[in-house]
Structure formats: structure tokens, C-alpha cells
Amino acid sequence: MRKQFGKTLVDLAEKDERITLLFGDVEQEMKEFIQKFPDRYYNTGLCEQTMISMAAGMALEGLRPIVYSITPFLIERPFEQIKIDIDEQNLPVILIGFADYPTHGPTHRPLNAEGLVALFKNITGYFPRNSDETKKAMIDAYLIGSPAIISLKKDGLPFF
Amino acid sequence: MHDIKSAVTVLDERSKKIRRETFKLSKANGGYHYGGSFSATEILICLYDNILAGNDKFILSKGHACWPYYVLLRERGNNPKLEGHPHLDEKNGVHCTTGSEGHGFPTGIGMALARKQKKIDGHIYVLIGDGESQEGTTWESMLTAAHRKLDNLTVIIDYNKIQGSGFVKDILPINGIGKIAEIIGWHVFEVDGHSKHELLTVLKEDSVEKPKMIIAHTIKGRGVSFMEGRPEWHSKWPDKEQEEQAMKELL
Numbered sequence: 001m002r003k004q005f006g007k008t009l010v011d012l013a014e015k016d017e018r019i020t021l022l023f024g025d026v027e028q029e030m031k032e033f034i035q036k037f038p039d040r041y042y043n044t045g046l047c048e049q050t051m052i053s054m055a056a057g058m059a060l061e062g063l064r065p066i067v068y069s070i071t072p073f074l075i076e077r078p079f080e081q082i083k084i085d086i087d088e089q090n091l092p093v094i095l096i097g098f099a100d101y102p103t104h105g106p107t108h109r110p111l112n113a114e115g116l117v118a119l120f121k122n123i124t125g126y127f128p129r130n131s132d133e134t135k136k137a138m139i140d141a142y143l144i145g146s147p148a149i150i151s152l153k154k155d156g157l158p159f160f
Numbered sequence: 161m162h163d164i165k166s167a168v169t170v171l172d173e174r175s176k177k178i179r180r181e182t183f184k185l186s187k188a189n190g191g192y193h194y195g196g197s198f199s200a201t202e203i204l205i206c207l208y209d210n211i212l213a214g215n216d217k218f219i220l221s222k223g224h225a226c227w228p229y230y231v232l233l234r235e236r237g238n239n240p241k242l243e244g245h246p247h248l249d250e251k252n253g254v255h256c257t258t259g260s261e262g263h264g265f266p267t268g269i270g271m272a273l274a275r276k277q278k279k280i281d282g283h284i285y286v287l288i289g290d291g292e293s294q295e296g297t298t299w300e301s302m303l304t305a306a307h308r309k310l311d312n313l314t315v316i317i318d319y320n321k322i323q324g325s326g327f328v329k330d331i332l333p334i335n336g337i338g339k340i341a342e343i344i345g346w347h348v349f350e351v352d353g354h355s356k357h358e359l360l361t362v363l364k365e366d367s368v369e370k371p372k373m374i375i376a377h378t379i380k381g382r383g384v385s386f387m388e389g390r391p392e393w394h395s396k397w398p399d400k401e402q403e404e405q406a407m408k409e410l411l
Contacts, residue, residue: 020277039277047300050266054304057270060248060255061278065270080260085267089248089257 001154002029004131005096008138009033009066013040016064016142022055023068024048030068049078055093056085064092064142071097071151072110075117082149087120092145094138099153113151126150169354171383176410178205178228179383183406185234186227189242193224195393196289199320199353199378200225206359207285208232215282217271219256220246221264222289222318224395262295264288265315269305272313272371286315291323293334305371306345314363314372318353320380322391338375346373353378384409 006029013019013033021033021041034041044051048069055065067074074097075082086093101108110116117125124146126137134152141148171179182197200222207218220229223245233240238252245259255271258264268286275282292298305313317337321328328334338348347367351358353376362374380394381387384406398406 020274042273044304047297047304049262049297050269050300050304053263053266053297054270054273057256057267057272058274059270060250060267061271061274061280063274063277081263084257084260085263 001128001131001134001152002098004134005029005138005152006032008135010036012138012142013037018062018064020058020063020065021068022051022065024051024073026069048073049081052078052081053085056089056091059091059093060089066094066096068096070101070108071099071113072108073097075113075149075151076110079116082123083120086147087123090122091147094141094148094150096138096150096152099151110151113149117149117151123147123149128152129154169352171354174205174209175202176383178231180407180410181231182227183403183410185231185242187403191227191242191244192395192397193227193244194384194387194398195322195380195390195395196222196225196318196320197227198382198384198387199380200287200318201228201382202354202356203287203316203318203359203376204228204232206356206363208236210360211363212285215280217255217282217284219258219264219268219284219286221258221268221286222261222292223258223264225287225318261289261292262297265301266297266304268313268315269301269308269310272305272310273308275312276308276310282312284313286313288315288317289323290317290319290321290328290334293317293337294332302341302344302346306341309345309369310371311367311369314367314374316374316376318378319375320378322380322389322394324394326391338373341373346371348373348375350375350377352376354382
């Protein structure tokens with residue numbers, strides 16, 4: 001699933017030079033992207049709220065930002081930035097988070113991500129459980145061009 | 161601390177006219193927030209009359225100061241939605257939805273970075289408030305813009321010393337923000353934010369490989385005697401008598 005995520009990211013970026021990657025200090029799946037597109041990725045450090053607003057600013061300049069982090073840090077911490085900067089402004093930003101950290105304690109477990117994403121007006125939610133669904137979700141979100149949140153979690157892992 | 165000469169800066173006819181129009185437009189549309197609108201008026205006039213050109217973009221991050229902003233946009237043939245905080249409407253010159261503090265600065269960083277990436281010219285200007293400077297995203301953004309050497313970004317702080325519930329110095333002071341910005345890697349200027357001459361001088365200053373911060377010392381409610389430096393005029397609604405006096409003083 002993680003490998004598929006990294007591979008689909010590179011496939012999309014090869015076809016569309018507007019694809020730009022932002023991530024907050026978590027990069028293990030993105031080594032190939034970083035290597036291939038050194039001018040199109042930003043490790044923003046630990047400032048998730050700023051990272052979301054930055055992605056909105058990039059989309060307002062015609063880029064297609066993809067923002068990656070761990071689901072609770074991606075959705076819950078910058079919730080208002082997503083509400084205003086991404087959802088209200090209806091910008092083509094894709095937020096992708098992993099939610100498969102069942103042994104990492106409460107800080108790394110999201111609330112019901114499906115429930116949170118359903119609150120937004122314009123954002124489409126995707127919750128893939130395997131590699132095929134991951135690829136399909138990413139391509140679908142890219143093609144639709146409206147804001148999207150993709151939260152990835154391996155099949156068989158419990159809902160939190 | 162910068163010597164605040166604002167009290168002796170005489171407001172010219174243009175400054176008074178924009179304030180009168182601000183009054184009329186906000187009244188007709190149920191708006192208020194005169195204090196922060198009038199502290200920011202000269203900054204907005206300088207940007208729109210003398211600075212913004214071509215590919216440049218301006219973000220009013222302190223969205224509650226929207227009425228003089230709408231007046232200036234409408235003068236230029238735009239027709240922005242007239243609500244108490246701006247909505248994104250690029251055709252009408254509104255480049256970002258703002259109102260909740262701390263969003264415009266990082267959005268401006270995203271724009272400036274995108275332009276670097278796409279090798280597109282044009283400058284991004286963002287106006288933030290001093291109360292807004294308390295937000296965590298302001299400090300995250302200060303670190304980020306300096307790290308990325310965004311010399312196509314200028315952030316202006318409307319330092320009017322007053323926020324929604326009182327004086328900034330009593331609530332959560334931002335003393336030293338300029339020095340900190342300088343240490344992080346910004347070009348920092350402090351000016352009288354009601355002096356067009358001082359504002360234009362620093363707005364035109366080059367800032368190579370560094371983002372620019374302009375700390376504009378202003379007076380909240382500038383131009384209306386009973387509003388100047390009075391916290392309640394952050395968002396108070398004037399009665400008929402006060403309204404008449406304000407309009408008279410702005411003639």
C-alpha cells in the first residue's frame with residue numbers, strides 16, 4: 001500500500017508538472033519522488049497548519065499540491081486551515097495521510113476520519129484499504145480536480 | 161521602539177476621502193471594525209495607488225479591515241462581495257478568503273514559493289495585524305519564508321497596539337518581533353504607518369534573497385478623534401451623533 005502510494009505519486013508527477021509535494025517531516029515513501037523531482041517537493045518541517053495554507057497558496061497559483069502526513073496530524077491539527085483554505089476556497093489540493101499506526105498510542109490514532117471528512121462541503125473523501133484502492137483513489141482525486149482527502153489504512157487493521 | 165510620528169502626520173485629501181468612503185460603504189452593508197480599517201488605510205492606499213502592478217498580488221490577512229480594501233478595489237472597477245470579511249474572488253481582486261487570523265501569511269508563502277518554482281515574476285504582499293501576530297502560524301511562517309529565501313514576499317504588520325479585547329501589551333505582547341525576524345533572516349523595516357513617504361520608501365526597497373517585513377507603527381482609529389487609540393472602536397458601532405462628527409472630521 002505504501003509502495004503503491006509512492007509509485008502512483010511519481011506516475012502522476014511524471015505526467016503533470018504542476019504536481020507538487022509537501023510533507024511534514026515524514027518522507028519514507030517519497031524517496032523516488034524527491035530524487036526525480038528535486039524542485040517540486042517541500043519538507044515543511046513540523047508546522048502542519050502553515051503547510052495546509054501554503055498548499056492552498058500554491059493551488060491559487062495554478063499548482064496541484066499533494067500534502068502528505070500521518071492522518072491525525074494531517075486532518076485534525078490543521079482542521080480550520082482545511083475548512084477555510086482548502087474546502088471553502090474549493091482548491092484542487094489532495095491531502096494524503098496514513099492511519100495505520102495501531103501500536104503508536106493515542107496521539108497517532110485519528111478520530112473517525114470518515115466522519116470528519118463528511119463535514120466538509122467540497123472535499124471528497126477516500127479510504128482505501130489495499131494497494132489497488134490506493135492507486136484508484138489517487139488517480140480519481142487527481143482527475144476530478146476538486147479537493148480531496150485520502151486516508152490510507154491496511155485491510156485488517158482495526159478502526160480506531 | 162520606533163518614534164511614532166503618526167499623531168502629527170497630517171492626513172491628505174486622498175486619505176480622508178478613502179476613510180469617508182469606508183464609512184459609507186461599511187454602514188450601507190452592516191459592517192464595522194473602523195479601528196483596524198483606519199489604522200491600515202495609508203498602507204492600503206500606498207499599495208493600491210503606487211505599488212501593485214502586473215503580476216503582483218495582495219492578501220489582506222487581517223480580513224476585518226476589509227472596508228477600505230473594498231473601497232480601493234471598487235475604485236478599480238472590481239465588485240467584491242461586501243461582507244464583513246473577504247471571500248476569494250480572483251476576478252474581483254480578492255486573492256484569498258480571510259477573517260480567521262493567521263491564514264493569509266502562510267497562503268502568501270505558498271504563492272511566493274509557487275512563483276519561484278514556476279519561475280514567474282511578481283511580488284506577493286500580505287498585510288497582517290499585531291493581534292494576528294500572536295498566532296502560531298505567524299511564527300511558523302516567519303521561519304518558513306526566511307528558510308526559503310522568499311525575496312518575492314513582503315509582509316506588513318499594521319502595528320496599531322490594540323486588538324479585539326484591549327491593548328496588545330497587556331494581552332500578549334509581540335515586542336521584539338522585528339528583531340526576531342531579523343535574526344531568522346528577514347529584512348526588517350520600521351516606519352510610521354500613516355506616512356505615505358516612509359511607507360513607499362521601504363516598499364520600494366530591494367530585498368535580495370530575503371523576505372521583507374515592514375513594521376508599520378499606526379494608530380487604531382486614525383483620523384477620527386474619539387476613535388484614536390481607543391480599544392472599544394475595534395468593533396463598536398457609532399451612533400448617529402458620532403457618525404456625523406466622524407464625517408465632519410474627515411472632510
